[in-house]
Amino acid sequence: MGALHELTAVEAWRLLERREISARELAGACLQRIEAVEPSVRALLTVDAEGALRQADTVDARRARGEALPPVAGIPVVLKDNLCTEGMRTTAGSRILERFVPPYDATVVARLRAAGAVFPGKANLDEFAMGSSTENSAFQITRNPWDLERVPGGSSGGSAAAVAAQECPLAVGSDTGGSIRQPAALCGVVGLKPTYGLVSRYGLIAYASSLDQIGPMGWTVQDVALLLDAIAGHDPLDTTSLAGSARGEDVTGYLEACREGVQGLRIGVPREYFGAGVTPAVAASVRAAADLLANLGAIVEECSLPTTDYALAAYYIIAPAECSSNLARYDGVKYGLRTRELAGHVGLMEKTRDEGFGAEVKQRIMVGTYALSHGYYDAYYRRAQQVRTLIRRDFETAFKRFDVLLTPTSPDVAFRIGERADPLAMKLADICTIPVNMAGLPAISVPCGFVDHLPVGLQVIGGALQERMLLRVAYTYEQATGWHRRRPVLPGT
Amino acid sequence: MALSRDAVRQIALLARLELTEEELDAQVEHMNALLAQFEKLQELDVTGVEPTAHAFPVYNVMREDRCRPSLPREVVLANAPEQRAGCFVVPSILEGA
Numbered sequence: 001m002g003a004l005h006e007l008t009a010v011e012a013w014r015l016l017e018r019r020e021i022s023a024r025e026l027a028g029a030c031l032q033r034i035e036a037v038e039p040s041v042r043a044l045l046t047v048d049a050e051g052a053l054r055q056a057d058t059v060d061a062r063r064a065r066g067e068a069l070p071p072v073a074g075i076p077v078v079l080k081d082n083l084c085t086e087g088m089r090t091t092a093g094s095r096i097l098e099r100f101v102p103p104y105d106a107t108v109v110a111r112l113r114a115a116g117a118v119f120p121g122k123a124n125l126d127e128f129a130m131g132s133s134t135e136n137s138a139f140q141i142t143r144n145p146w147d148l149e150r151v152p153g154g155s156s157g158g159s160a161a162a163v164a165a166q167e168c169p170l171a172v173g174s175d176t177g178g179s180i181r182q183p184a185a186l187c188g189v190v191g192l193k194p195t196y197g198l199v200s201r202y203g204l205i206a207y208a209s210s211l212d213q214i215g216p217m218g219w220t221v222q223d224v225a226l227l228l229d230a231i232a233g234h235d236p237l238d239t240t241s242l243a244g245s246a247r248g249e250d251v252t253g254y255l256e257a258c259r260e261g262v263q264g265l266r267i268g269v270p271r272e273y274f275g276a277g278v279t280p281a282v283a284a285s286v287r288a289a290a291d292l293l294a295n296l297g298a299i300v301e302e303c304s305l306p307t308t309d310y311a312l313a314a315y316y317i318i319a320p321a322e323c324s325s326n327l328a329r330y331d332g333v334k335y336g337l338r339t340r341e342l343a344g345h346v347g348l349m350e351k352t353r354d355e356g357f358g359a360e361v362k363q364r365i366m367v368g369t370y371a372l373s374h375g376y377y378d379a380y381y382r383r384a385q386q387v388r389t390l391i392r393r394d395f396e397t398a399f400k401r402f403d404v405l406l407t408p409t410s411p412d413v414a415f416r417i418g419e420r421a422d423p424l425a426m427k428l429a430d431i432c433t434i435p436v437n438m439a440g441l442p443a444i445s446v447p448c449g450f451v452d453h454l455p456v457g458l459q460v461i462g463g464a465l466q467e468r469m470l471l472r473v474a475y476t477y478e479q480a481t482g483w484h485r486r487r488p489v490l491p492g493t
Numbered sequence: 494m495a496l497s498r499d500a501v502r503q504i505a506l507l508a509r510l511e512l513t514e515e516e517l518d519a520q521v522e523h524m525n526a527l528l529a530q531f532e533k534l535q536e537l538d539v540t541g542v543e544p545t546a547h548a549f550p551v552y553n554v555m556r557e558d559r560c561r562p563s564l565p566r567e568v569v570l571a572n573a574p575e576q577r578a579g580c581f582v583v584p585s586i587l588e589g590a
Contacts, residue, residue: 103568197550210547239554240547257514313533324508331509333581336572345584350511362510366501369508370524385544390537392545422525432509440548462547 004029009169009223013071023056023074024306027118030076034167037490040148042140045051045081046089047121059116072230076169078162081122082129084203085109092205093127093137096330096356101358106203107235108172108214115230120168120271123158127358129179131155132426136360141417143186145488146454150414153183160187161219163449165490170227171217177315178433180215181445184295185409188447190224191217192245195465196440197242202433208322211437218297220484221475225254257468258475263297270400272308280412283451285409285456292480310387311435316427317371317384324368346475393437399463404473407432409445409457442467446474447483495525
């Protein structure tokens with residue numbers, strides 16, 4: 001057995017169950033690893049060593065009493081810092097929430113807490129989850145563990161980097177236009193964006209409510225399934241949460257769904273995802289993955305999703321529109337930053353928001369305000385929502401023919417810090433992930449090779465509530481290739 | 494149709510963002526670049542297509558109307574930038590008040 005921080009969640013769970021290790025030992029190992037690598041990776045905004053050890057002790061005591069515990073009990077899970085944690089600072093990567101200490105837990109956090117998960121810290125992110133590189137954080141630049149001069153992707157870049165740097169086996173992220181899958185791809189880990197409504201959004205600091213979804217990240221497909229088992233399920237506190245009747249099935253059993261075998265599965269490869277902007281080496285990795293699955297018995301065919309090219313423009317109307325509405329609550333009155341200038345009641349809001357929000361957030365608020373304003377609503381917002389219907393229909397048609405679709409997760413590998421200074425260029429790179437959010441579908445990113453020593457991600461998209469199918473395809477692929485066994489080497493370790 | 498500097502200033506007022514002159518320049522440029530991208534959507538025929546607000550719309554979610562404890566006042570006020578006598582403090586809204 002190697003060092004404890006190198007264990008996958010499933011390995012750690014088995015050792016904990018057999019009492020070969022304690023949750024305290026595991027938490028201690030991860031905290032030590034955090035101390036060793038954080039100066040170079042900077043994935044976390046808050047580290048709570050004391051709290052983590054206390055939670056670990058509680059789990060050890062519960063296990064000693066013979067309590068039956070779920071697999072996630074005693075496993076360290078890093079939380080993206082837009083998930084509210086009672087009594088623990090939650091910033092959303094923004095100055096405006098720099099000192100915000102939530103009075104309650106997000107449902108996902110409450111579920112994990114009750115299950116006995118251990119929280120070593122909160123992960124860095126692009127401010128309010130707006131961005132694709134984590135460079136929009138108001139606090140720090142997170143570095144990609146595979147190359148410290150490069151970004152980890154975003155917006156869940158801290159979560160992805162923490163897993164890739166082996167600071168923790170599991171992390172929770174959120175995904176509005178690719179924010180779990182793209183950083184997972186760029187950091188060489190697995191990330192799953194569940195069907196919209198599968199995981200409660202209560203206590204997730206909102207960006208674009210009709211697109212936001214919380215999901216699991218980890219080294220392996222099984223680990224991600226283990227975490228999904230712990231967080232999925234209906235929540236009366238989120239009105240968009242899918243009830244059991246809507247799901248038409250029990251939500252547990254994702255870990256069991258990780259079985260090998262794709263014999264006879266129909267896999268579509270949509271040609272629009274291999275167009276301009278996708279680097280040839282990334283496209284080749286993904287096509288090689290499709291060939292491998294075909295060799296394992298799947299029926300792989302090319303297909304078309306004709307409205308793909310319109311998804312980006314529609315997204316960059318809908319998401320900012322919802323953002324401008326959601327972020328109207330930051331008024332300098334009830335919580336968060338307040339300007340020190342005396343300015344009257346309108347001035348108080350204007351100055352507070354000017355001081356508290358970063359450039360990218362301001363841009364999205366501006367675009368959203370415009371798109372929703374009188375006289376422009378039909379031309380922009382309504383049309384974008386109509387295009388959203390067309391995108392959904394494209395997927396519905398495709399899923400009549402195919403069980404899953406295969407695409408690249410990101411058109412390129414991790415880029416250099418500061419390289420994409422043009423915000424528009426940054427946005428164009430979200431092309432492979434955005435259509436999935438627009439249609440509310442589940443998708444997983446799994447490592448599928450390396451280009452110039454940097455990880456490449458394979459995206460598997462499924463129909464609504466087909467998470468088990470995604471896990472099966474991703475697991476089969478992972479076991480056949482073993483990319484997940486490669487680990488980055490960090491300085492000083 | 495490009496947005497003018499005055500139009501962007503007006504949007505900033507609606508959004509309650511006080512922008513510096515420099516920030517305003519950057520916004521004019523950024524918004525016009527983005528609006529040019531949005532033009533692409535005009536290529537599609539959306540006649541008769543219903544808009545999608547949520548991928549899986551769930552309507553009229555009701556809960557039982559029963560009393561339950563809420564957060565204590567001091568907990569709710571703990572994050573307030575300024576508070577007095579159990580209330581949030583805001584600048585005066587009426588002149589001379």
